Amino acid sequence: MASTNALTFKVTRQNPELIPPAKPTPHELKPLSDIDDQEGLRFQIPVIQFYRRNPAMDGKDPVMVIRDAVARALVFYYPFAGRLREAAGRKLVVECTGEGVQFIEADADVTLQQFGDALQPPFPCLEELLYDVPGSGGVVNCPLLLIQITRLRCGGFIFALRLNHTMSDAAGLVEFMSAVGELARGAEMPSVPPVWQRDLLNARDPPHLASARCRTIAISPDPNEEVRILCIVNSRKRFNPPLPAGYYGNAFAFPIAISTAEKLSKNPLAYALELVRKTKADVTEEYMKSVADLMVIRGRPHFTVVRTYLVSDVTHAGFGDVDFGWGKAAYGGPAKGGVGAIPGVASFYIPFKNNKGENGIVVPICLAANAMEVFVKELEMMLKRDDDDLRAVQNGSVFIASAL
Numbered sequence: 001m002a003s004t005n006a007l008t009f010k011v012t013r014q015n016p017e018l019i020p021p022a023k024p025t026p027h028e029l030k031p032l033s034d035i036d037d038q039e040g041l042r043f044q045i046p047v048i049q050f051y052r053r054n055p056a057m058d059g060k061d062p063v064m065v066i067r068d069a070v071a072r073a074l075v076f077y078y079p080f081a082g083r084l085r086e087a088a089g090r091k092l093v094v095e096c097t098g099e100g101v102q103f104i105e106a107d108a109d110v111t112l113q114q115f116g117d118a119l120q121p122p123f124p125c126l127e128e129l130l131y132d133v134p135g136s137g138g139v140v141n142c143p144l145l146l147i148q149i150t151r152l153r154c155g156g157f158i159f160a161l162r163l164n165h166t167m168s169d170a171a172g173l174v175e176f177m178s179a180v181g182e183l184a185r186g187a188e189m190p191s192v193p194p195v196w197q198r199d200l201l202n203a204r205d206p207p208h209l210a211s212a213r214c215r216t217i218a219i220s221p222d223p224n225e226e227v228r229i230l231c232i233v234n235s236r237k238r239f240n241p242p243l244p245a246g247y248y249g250n251a252f253a254f255p256i257a258i259s260t261a262e263k264l265s266k267n268p269l270a271y272a273l274e275l276v277r278k279t280k281a282d283v284t285e286e287y288m289k290s291v292a293d294l295m296v297i298r299g300r301p302h303f304t305v306v307r308t309y310l311v312s313d314v315t316h317a318g319f320g321d322v323d324f325g326w327g328k329a330a331y332g333g334p335a336k337g338g339v340g341a342i343p344g345v346a347s348f349y350i351p352f353k354n355n356k357g358e359n360g361i362v363v364p365i366c367l368a369a370n371a372m373e374v375f376v377k378e379l380e381m382m383l384k385r386d387d388d389d390l391r392a393v394q395n396g397s398v399f400i401a402s403a404l
């Protein structure tokens with residue numbers, strides 16, 4: 001039995017199955033890049049898509065359509081059908097076994113309308129809509145993707161997916177999901193062929209830190225003196241030439257803006273914005289190569305989480321545009337407001353459309369209850385100031401504090 005706020009419904013699942021590629025694929029070993037292979041990405045990340053009934057698709061079963069399309073897509077994206085292994089030095093390598101991805105067929109006695117107009121994470125019913133198959137959630141020797149399709153009483157359905165983050169970032173995952181959508185709609189092959197080429201983001205030989213501002217992990221300042229914000233930056237177009245279209249590995253950096261609590265509280269908002277702007281501008285091809293070098297030199301460390309907040313803007317990732325034949329998603333994107341591996345210190349910025357059809361952005365903030373009370377008061381004061389820039393924010397934004 002699942003419950004989301006006042007909504008309660010029952011989900012009936014069939015036994016999980018493995019969906020292998022529709023055709024034989026190479027059995028080979030494919031090392032991950034040194035950007036993929038870092039401690040901070042060794043976790044599973046959930047995505048959820050809600051689709052309305054489409055009268056033109058009546059008589060077609062989304063489970064059957066998507067199951068077939070996934071099998072066909074895995075012919076092109078066959079590493080997803082394999083399993084990660086740990087080689088010497090904890091180096092992650094995909095063994096392309098062709099075993100397949102985990103797939104679950106389900107039905108729920110609920111309509112999409114009952115979820116309400118405001119489809120946005122976190123979704124408290126996620127454990128029913130994306131069942132954690134026992135033994136499937138590890139990083140190595142486990143399925144790299146888990147997909148659950150849940151039919152709804154109204155004729156709509158929910159597509160939920162869990163990804164081993166070392167394999168892909170948001171842009172790479174959307175490439176795969178879009179390919180599944182194209183094949184589900186009748187295409188013979190993806191319009192953008194997938195590109196592996198993880199060597200493009202490997203450490204140099206020998207590795208060296210040429211970027212003086214490769215701050216993500218290289219520095220270890222006194223946490224009592226400084227606070228940090230990590231900004232996820234997609235580096236695909238920051239290479240010369242850009243990374244090839246279809247590259248579906250992790251290609252982002254965690255540049256970090258550092259200040260003190262005193263400076264942040266005493267300076268205007270523009271001070272913090274400029275820190276973030278400059279930090280994001282630091283991400284260049286040289287920066288990415290230095291991060292890859294750092295992973296090898298330091299033994300693939302986790303980024304610091306002490307007095308750190310991480311933000312990831314997925315408003316342009318394209319989750320909502322994925323179409324399996326039923327049209328674009330009513331909601332598509334992260335299933336949680338933050339990153340599951342580091343709860344309370346990270347937020348996704350998520351596209352949102354209200355019941356008037358107006359587009360906006362959901363900005364989840366994770367804080368302790370007492371800190372949240374202070375934050376709400378400070379935000380209300382900020383929005384009441386007579387600054388012209390802040391007045392625009394006041395007129396178009398709503399803050400909702402909730403405990404889940």
